[in-house]
Amino acid sequence: MTITRRPFETDAAAEELAFVGKSPARIDGLEKVSGAARYVDDFDFGPDLLFAEIVESPHAHALIKRIDTAKAEAVPGVVKVVTGADFPFGFGLYMKDRYVFAQHRVRFVGEQVAAVVARDEGAAKRAAKLVEVEYEVLKPVFDPVFAATDDAPLLHPDLADYPHVPWFFPHEGTNIAHWRKTRKGDVEEGFAEADLVLEDTYEVPRYAHCAIEPHVVVSLYDRAGRLTMWSASQSPYTQRHVIAEALAPLGLTHQQIRVITPYVGGGFGGKAGVSMEIMGAALATAVQGHPVKLRFSREQEFYNTYQRQGLKARIKVGVKSDGTILAVEHTMHWDAGAYVEYGANVVNAAGLSASGPYRVPNIKIDALCVYTNLPPGGPYRGFGYSEFNFGLESHMDRIARRLGMDPVAFRRKNAIVEGDTLAYGEKMNPSGLLECIDKVAAAIDWGTKETSDDRHKVVGKGFALMWKAPAMPPNASSSSFLKFNEDGSINVTVSGMELGQGYLTVMAQIVAEVLSVPPEKIRIETPDTDRNPYEWQTVASHVTWGCGQAVEAAAIEAREKIFEVVHRVHGFEEDSLFLRNEAVHCATDPDFELPLRDFVIAGLETDDGSYRGGPIVGSGMFMPEFTSARSDPETSQGGHPNVHYTVGAAGVVLEIDRQTGKMHIRKTALAVDAGKAINPDLVIGQIVGGLVQGLATVLYEDMRWGEDGRLLNPTFTDYKIPTSLDIPEEIVAIIVEVPQPDGPFGARGVGEHTMIPAAPMIANAVEDALGIRITSMPVTAEKVALSLWEGEA
Amino acid sequence: MAIAHQFAYQKVATLDEAVEAIARAGPDVRILAGGTDLVPWLRDDAIHPDLVVDIKAIDGLDTLTREGDHLFLGPLVTFSDLLTSDLVRDHLPILFEMADTVASPGIRNRATVIGNICSAVPSCDAGPTLLVLNASIAVLGPAGARTVPIEEWFLGPRKTALSSGEIVTGLSIPIPTPPHGAIYLKLQRYQGEDLSQAGITVLVTGDNDFRVAFGAVGPIPARAHAIEEALKGKDLTDGLIAEAVGLVAGAISPITDMRATKEYRARICEVMLERGLPAAIARRDGTGPAYGTRLI
Numbered sequence A: 001m002t003i004t005r006r007p008f009e010t011d012a013a014a015e016e017l018a019f020v021g022k023s024p025a026r027i028d029g030l031e032k033v034s035g036a037a038r039y040v041d042d043f044d045f046g047p048d049l050l051f052a053e054i055v056e057s058p059h060a061h062a063l064i065k066r067i068d069t070a071k072a073e074a075v076p077g078v079v080k081v082v083t084g085a086d087f088p089f090g091f092g093l094y095m096k097d098r099y100v101f102a103q104h105r106v107r108f109v110g111e112q113v114a115a116v117v118a119r120d121e122g123a124a125k126r127a128a129k130l131v132e133v134e135y136e137v138l139k140p141v142f143d144p145v146f147a148a149t150d151d152a153p154l155l156h157p158d159l160a161d162y163p164h165v166p167w168f169f170p171h172e173g174t175n176i177a178h179w180r181k182t183r184k185g186d187v188e189e190g191f192a193e194a195d196l197v198l199e200d201t202y203e204v205p206r207y208a209h210c211a212i213e214p215h216v217v218v219s220l221y222d223r224a225g226r227l228t229m230w231s232a233s234q235s236p237y238t239q240r241h242v243i244a245e246a247l248a249p250l251g252l253t254h255q256q257i258r259v260i261t262p263y264v265g266g267g268f269g270g271k272a273g274v275s276m277e278i279m280g281a282a283l284a285t286a287v288q289g290h291p292v293k294l295r296f297s298r299e300q301e302f303y304n305t306y307q308r309q310g311l312k313a314r315i316k317v318g319v320k321s322d323g324t325i326l327a328v329e330h331t332m333h334w335d336a337g338a339y340v341e342y343g344a345n346v347v348n349a350a351g352l353s354a355s356g357p358y359r360v361p362n363i364k365i366d367a368l369c370v371y372t373n374l375p376p377g378g379p380y381r382g383f384g385y386s387e388f389n390f391g392l393e394s395h396m397d398r399i400a401r402r403l404g405m406d407p408v409a410f411r412r413k414n415a416i417v418e419g420d421t422l423a424y425g426e427k428m429n430p431s432g433l434l435e436c437i438d439k440v441a442a443a444i445d446w447g448t449k450e451t452s453d454d455r456h457k458v459v460g461k462g463f464a465l466m467w468k469a470p471a472m473p474p475n476a477s478s479s480s481f482l483k484f485n486e487d488g489s490i491n492v493t494v495s496g497m498e499l500g501q502g503y504l505t506v507m508a509q510i511v512a513e514v515l516s517v518p519p520e521k522i523r524i525e526t527p528d529t530d531r532n533p534y535e536w537q538t539v540a541s542h543v544t545w546g547c548g549q550a551v552e553a554a555a556i557e558a559r560e561k562i563f564e565v566v567h568r569v570h571g572f573e574e575d576s577l578f579l580r581n582e583a584v585h586c587a588t589d590p591d592f593e594l595p596l597r598d599f600v601i602a603g604l605e606t607d608d609g610s611y612r613g614g615p616i617v618g619s620g621m622f623m624p625e626f627t628s629a630r631s632d633p634e635t636s637q638g639g640h641p642n643v644h645y646t647v648g649a650a651g652v653v654l655e656i657d658r659q660t661g662k663m664h665i666r667k668t669a670l671a672v673d674a675g676k677a678i679n680p681d682l683v684i685g686q687i688v689g690g691l692v693q694g695l696a697t698v699l700y701e702d703m704r705w706g707e708d709g710r711l712l713n714p715t716f717t718d719y720k721i722p723t724s725l726d727i728p729e730e731i732v733a734i735i736v737e738v739p740q741p742d743g744p745f746g747a748r749g750v751g752e753h754t755m756i757p758a759a760p761m762i763a764n765a766v767e768d769a770l771g772i773r774i775t776s777m778p779v780t781a782e783k784v785a786l787s788l789w790e791g792e793a
Numbered sequence B: 001m002a003i004a005h006q007f008a009y010q011k012v013a014t015l016d017e018a019v020e021a022i023a024r025a026g027p028d029v030r031i032l033a034g035g036t037d038l039v040p041w042l043r044d045d046a047i048h049p050d051l052v053v054d055i056k057a058i059d060g061l062d063t064l065t066r067e068g069d070h071l072f073l074g075p076l077v078t079f080s081d082l083l084t085s086d087l088v089r090d091h092l093p094i095l096f097e098m099a100d101t102v103a104s105p106g107i108r109n110r111a112t113v114i115g116n117i118c119s120a121v122p123s124c125d126a127g128p129t130l131l132v133l134n135a136s137i138a139v140l141g142p143a144g145a146r147t148v149p150i151e152e153w154f155l156g157p158r159k160t161a162l163s164s165g166e167i168v169t170g171l172s173i174p175i176p177t178p179p180h181g182a183i184y185l186k187l188q189r190y191q192g193e194d195l196s197q198a199g200i201t202v203l204v205t206g207d208n209d210f211r212v213a214f215g216a217v218g219p220i221p222a223r224a225h226a227i228e229e230a231l232k233g234k235d236l237t238d239g240l241i242a243e244a245v246g247l248v249a250g251a252i253s254p255i256t257d258m259r260a261t262k263e264y265r266a267r268i269c270e271v272m273l274e275r276g277l278p279a280a281i282a283r284r285d286g287t288g289p290a291y292g293t294r295l296i
Helices: A029-034 A121-130 A187-193 A236-246 A277-286 A298-303 A343-353 A385-403 A407-414 A433-443 A503-515 A546-570 A680-699 A758-770 A781-792 B015-025 B038-043 B079-084 B086-091 B093-099 B113-119 B126-132 B225-231 B238-246 B262-284
Strands: A002-005 A050-056 A062-068 A078-083 A112-118 A132-137 A176-184 A196-204 A216-221 A227-231 A257-260 A292-295 A310-319 A325-337 A362-371 A457-468 A478-484 A490-493 A522-525 A577-580 A583-586 A589-595 A617-622 A646-657 A663-673 A730-736 B008-011 B029-032 B051-054 B064-067 B070-073 B136-141 B144-149 B154-156 B167-174 B180-187 B198-205 B210-215
Touching: A050 A121, A050 A277, A062 A112, A078 A121, A078 A277, A112 A121, A112 A277, A176 A343, A187 A310, A187 A325, A187 A362, A196 A385, A216 A277, A227 A236, A227 A277, A236 A257, A236 A277, A277 A292, A310 A385, A325 A343, A325 A385, A343 A362, A343 A385, A385 A407, A385 A457, A385 A680, A385 A758, A407 A433, A407 A457, A433 A457, A433 A646, A433 A663, A433 A730, A457 A758, A478 A546, A490 A503, A503 A522, A503 A546, A546 A577, A546 A583, A546 A589, A546 A617, A646 A758, A663 A680, A663 A758, A680 A730, A680 A758, A758 A781, A781 B262, B015 B029, B015 B051, B015 B136, B015 B167, B029 B038, B064 B086, B070 B086, B079 B093, B079 B113, B086 B093, B093 B126, B093 B180, B093 B198, B113 B126, B113 B167, B126 B180, B126 B198, B126 B210, B180 B262, B198 B262, B210 B225, B210 B262, B225 B238, B238 B262
Parallel strands: A002 A730, A050 A292, A227 A257, A325 A362, A490 A522, A663 A730, B008 B051, B029 B051
Antiparallel strands: A050 A112, A062 A132, A078 A112, A176 A362, A196 A310, A216 A227, A216 A292, A310 A325, A457 A646, A478 A490, A478 A617, A577 A583, A583 A589, A646 A663, B064 B070, B070 B167, B136 B144, B136 B167, B180 B198, B198 B210
């Protein structure tokens, strides 16, 4: 594998930056490569530690008639057996439709019905098998289109009673938990004026995150009534909040709950919000004084955390013969699973943006969040955009080809630019989409046909655009504390999570830039809600942008305190002072140089031997004060739901063996407009990682379901994620930098975006090479071969 | 990774001790060598042995030696051993090529070749290759030692000719008279470690004696004698390849499962034979791709 980094231009101001725009060593690097970094399962909780095992529903849809725990309780080593009756509490992030343990009804295979807590894992597992549950089996529903009809069995008769955020619109008496409608212009007029209208359906199945570290939580409800949780999570504060809300009937408050999140072995959205952790919290209250560990198996990781939701999309696009897009109608039935407390917001995000990064005068989007009897859907890198982009970017390619237009030229002609009106009425932010398109096209020699020396192989090229906005509540916020140490080094506390993306290093670079202290002298701890200040969640590709602003503010506050004390003792005007190389300098006195380490704790000595100042600390907060989720439910007009979009383009040179369908990626290029790459190497890491993950979802990841709703391949034996052998031959990583005006140093998020164009670009390359169009994911070698043979027959 | 099932565990020092332990314990005994099948099966509650006999401490079971015109593999020889053995490289490089497709390095370091054929899943990688090499399996039981030809070994999915109370003591593999060429082609879902969706081993000797065996496309790995007969002693031409490919459908009985459809398996078996025959010849003649090169 070769990774090529294309040079990118930096402006004069950027040249003056000492730490931002550079790629210093990761500040967590040594801990991780040396094995010093600890994860939840690495901590020793002593001999009092208990182990939990879950009793799971074997049915996709059933009523619980009776539970008998007597035999399980009799197993030696068992301490406690609990059921839904012990914790009759609902919970949820955006809609409280999920339960700690099933209440009377189970809605997916694998749902938690009861749990055993025992002194060892074997006893817990043996006892769990002895919990007797009598079910009345009900008819399940798996297809979201059918589930949205009145003929489908009703999964949540209490839907109308579930508390939810104001931007959800549940339809009582149906399985439609939320219906986001976006209307701009008049699509019927647009189609009437169009020279070509193409309509088709696309299917995207469910996917699993497959973080290497499974979910694990250790919870201790101590004798004083405090609940401490060591959790593998992307969202310590959101966990504390959701758990405090759910377990309030037990007397737990935010103050009494402490969530500690050490390093986490990958998240990809799967460890956002609260899934299995709610059980860990509840179980701890049942065995007060004993820490209890709930660690999911790989199988449970697949079927009882979150899955990426499935999608059946109908897309209709009308264009003029010159290629101008006139109308986009996108109807999406989302297979949101048994509970949608988080997944409904994925649907919401897609419902606002499923016209793609295009200038479209007439838009009609319907995004239906539909309950089905499959595992709960939820956040997954891309948050709905990868899903709808498969259909949309496949469709745009087909439209261009039918018009006889070059698909890249077609995209370029319609690409959204700054100031264009978005589907919900707001204006598009500054964007380097055209530059991304041009650079990717150049990188893969778009327009030049490639061949293979092997007579069985053909080569095609594929292209796709992407965009994505953070999907956040309008008041999602971040904060940061900062303190100096005697040697002039700095500790920063934040509550975003280092998920492997390099977030801590980027925060350190921002602090370094403001305070002139190099990143290696900045220590940032992983979150502990008792000590670190608030962060909403590490999701939505927002922490560089959002938490970065909080960290920058904390550093600026500390800098102001530094200048203030120097002014008081040395008399220089504060606006003449600046920091360079860990020292205070003065514009009006070139000889003045005061090292930070000399006074940031000890203060400055005055002529009479007394001191001024003291330990320098800073704090910062950030909330996007311009966003609003309030809009017309029928049109989505009137609000400002998204802070900004990050855009990009990707292309692929794909070699296909006509005899086997096997595909080999000769080259792939992706350009993303990072606004400002605070750490270019880490942006490249996101480009490579996102592409590889996205390519896996299209080429071989493939969930298989039994007719009873059971996931048949919940392990890596038959659910394949990429290995080092599956990396494309060459990856060209292209960073474009059109600054985001409100981002730290102009930065915006890139973490999720890089996987979004992968699937459609492969489908487009397959058509380019073979003339066949595959409209359902995944596009496996077998599917390509069978389609080809079908065409030959 | 909890194992709920409770069982007795005995670590033995000799093969005789192993046989005695098995005899005392009754029918549900499992042997622990590499454990890469056994432990996951225990974890999944898929098996419920009364006794697990650990043979890892028996001296000499990791032997990989040449005995005259045979290669001998002890029960603790791993797939990684095949990848690093000079004997394998010099005399039976097809074993290297096969081992190179098995799982991942961590698994190959533990998983044993004999364990692979004792587990006897239809997709076992060792199956087709040991079949074309006419390997034989040495077995020890209460009634003494016996030898089972590999073609009589596989009886069905996860079923072998090993009788109750018996243990495998080694694998004897005849080294074909030089020159010979061979190839193992394995259909996988991606480049990383995978179970075989369909596999084929082709071996050709100096006098154009062809041996062909398929894996993962029937209840057991099996030789394709009809194809071998059609090819026997003949020079390989495009016409002859086409004739052989025409016999593939009759030689296999693929099913549709989550790894592949039967249609895909069947067609790819034809492709693999079409590519494998000339490649095996080229290797025999010294012009083929290096062993370990993947042709599909």
